[in-house]
Amino acid sequence: MPNDSDFDIATADALTLLLHNQHALGAAMEEVTKWLSENGVHSVAENALVALETLDTNAKAITDAITRLLRF
Template sequence: MSNNIAIAIADALTLLLHNQHGLAAAIEEVALWAKSSGSPDVHESVISALETIDGNASAITDAINQIRQA
């Protein structure tokens, strides 16, 4: 893989990661609203999904770092 392609892939993944963080923040706001509106089950479900998003974000970050080091 050429260096230019690796940089482009890492840059694209970085943008997707930023989008993922933004969506997670918005989803967290909805979860807090659900909790304050008397829907603790919905809140817990959303928090569980956010934990998955966080785990995936860590894996994506690791992949970006590996690509940038290649």
């Protein structure tokens, strides 16, 4: 069984990959939201913005978790 430090590093690495995926999804959603807004679908664009805010909030929490794991 790996020691706690190895496990923490592996967990931080996995969370980092998930965070990168989250940033990529956010960027794609921003492009779609921009297109929706420019094409008159404002209510859907507004809903997408709410989802983007959730991604941002969760990205901050994931970043904090990665930092805590790598501190030890």
